[in-house]
Amino acid sequence: MKRIMLAAIAVTMMLSGITVSSADGGTLVIATTQKPRHLNPAVQSGIATAVPGTQIFATPVRFDENWNPQPYLAESWAFSDDGMALTLNLRKGATFHDGHPITSKDVAFSIETIKANHPFKTMFGPVEAIDTPDDHTAVLRLSAPHPALLLALSSALGVIIPEHIYGDGQDPKAHPRNSDTVGSGPFKLAEFKPGEHIILEKNENFFLEGYPKLDRIIIKNYKDVTSMVLAMDSGEVDMLPFLAGTRDIARLRKNASIEITDQGYAAVGPLNWLAFNTKHEIFKDVRVRRAIAYAIDRDFIVNALHGGFSTAATGPVHPGSPFFAPDVESYDLDLAKAAALLDEAGYPAGSDGVRFSVELDYLPAFAEQQKNVAEYLRPQLKKVGIAVQLRASPDFPSWAKRVSSHEFELTMDVVFNWGDPVIGVHRTYVCSNIRQGVIWSNTQSYCNEEVDALLDAAGKEIDQAKRQTLYRQAQQIIVDEVPLAFLNTLPYHTAYNKNKIGSPPLSIWGAMAPLDKVTVQ
């Protein structure tokens, strides 16, 4: 019997391919439920494309854990004194996966393509022209100073794509090579089965000597979170980024060979909030919005609903960002104050204790962030006489249609900062972005010219300290006028097998940055 057992173990070991451990080589298996449309981040934002996309395509710069830009495709860079031009000095000898050298022409072509096709128009909005004095120098000429520019030229956003492939005149958004990519990053595409897996192989001619460490990255798609978490628990996969379910996090934390970290999500900056339609009869009164903010117990959401894994969000900027402003009105739970504000606004409690009733939209697919919070808000707001009817949307497009057509009263929403406030924060508050039919525009219809002026100035301020001050002033006004009740940060975590993985991705972009330094044992 014992011999059979030993034989079985030996066979199992052979089958599972356990090899001698070494620092270099090996395969990293990443699990995700995100299904990329294609793999070209120049024309497609979002986590799903960015994780494989940043492995395939290099960017001029990359960022470390502390928001410092680091050389990548660009060896060095310099802003002109007036901040109206950025010179990129490209690394010499860098090539695309097909062997073509990377030149400043490719950089110019890439930035123009992104500017024309990428959904985040503000990234390269102020870029007026790109000069290419020689093959290894690109000068970006700006219409106004643009301090967000380096971040826009970093991982997940400012990828350099080869002009000789994507510059053939076809619409870059629907280019056939978007699923059959040629980039210059540490890994090249070996196989893309939409909705199943992506296999990336080591780029032997990567421009950083000695990297990447891994031979191969496999990104496996899971249809549902439960089976994905089970796969992580059973060791079938090595790394699970963007894990947001607090019960899943708690479950995996019990596994002795798994390490869980919340590092790597500062740039994506995900916030969960309750949005008001400020055009609505009731919610156009700022006192009503403040009353609701005072009636919500953020501690309960963070600690009871999210098991302490999320943190309280107090304003438009994620706490991990250098532009986060801590000194804003905190709206600590105060039911008496909420009731007084509602009285003052002209909504006295009726004989049944109800002041008015409203509808709250949410997406049940986001169980912990939207459904559970929405279900908590109903009895909680009842305490101050607001009757909330919950209205669940069957799927994302249904919800997006309703909210982007401004046909809502209250809605739950999760929105990302995307690195710099210019990219992911301004869009929610500036008057010019009150649009019909565009989700994650200013669907609250909030408009304050002072905020507009402050955000505009902050977006163009090159002095970091002054920029922080401008953003702090803008955030103070926004929080004071509550177009949104800020609730919590999304508890994104990365789970990885700590016996196997070395140098996990902990920079501000997390797994949406090159995994060239990651090792497996």
Add this chain to the structure above:
Amino acid sequence: MGLIWLIGKRLLYAVVLITAVLVLNFSLLHLAPGDPADAIAGEMGGATAELLAEIRALYGLDKPFLVQLGLYLQRAYQGDLGMSFYYNLPVVDLILQRLPATILLVITALIFATVGGTALGVLAARKPGGFTSSMVTLLSLVGYAAPIFWTGLMLIILFGVVIPFFPISGLYNVAKMATGLSLAVDIAHHLVLPSFTLGVVYLALYSRLTRASMLEVMQADYIRTARAKGARERTVYLRHALRNAILPVVTMAGLQFGSLISGAVLVETVFNWPGLGTLVFESVIARDYPTVLGVLFFSATLVIAANLFTDLVYRMIDPRIRLRD
């Protein structure tokens, strides 16, 4: 003559039926709030009004509904199922990539359910009220009552986590980079839990059906005749009784082929099986009209083919059907 007429009639039905499936689903999809551009905007974490308009123009979503429908049908009848809005790849490629996994799953589950169910049913019918019979009845009740996704998740916890004996997700382990025979073994290994999960409901049903049918048939005069002429008990059971008793199972199996495919959606989701079921589910959420319609086109064709096949099996088993037409 009869056979050709039967097939010809069925082909005519098929064209009408598939057109109805396409028109109905095209309309339903367009009634759902939000369109592919909204779904793509969600995927991208935001968009601009101009970009949304460009996406709509790119996929012809700016044209009136009837024009879109007409164009789609016209192309579909020419064998062109169009491009996926979501993946920007030909729908046929996406389907052909996923179809083998679904067929493998459904056929394996069907064989497991019919063969296993019939065997259990025959076993249970031998001594009604006996221990074997009671156990089969009990197990089939449990198997039939348990929801597919629940069975699947329980099996995952049991065989994937507690006793990690079977792989719990996917068609094969892509990290192994296996080819040839070892790939086939890996696929078979991965197939065990999903096909069991999908098949067990039908296995339960067919075992009860066979048992009831066998008990009824065993009372028939021709069984007494067979026994009287001295046929062995085994021959009586398998040749005389089972052949008659199995007709309802064949009927059910044929009719349920469609529900087997819809059951596959759940199983594929739970076991991360890269088949058509998950493709259609994801495509509905992404409002990827061409892909949804393409999958429905293929599955409608599969169901029609399965029904035709059932009719042919019928004629093989029961000579009376052959005589009637």
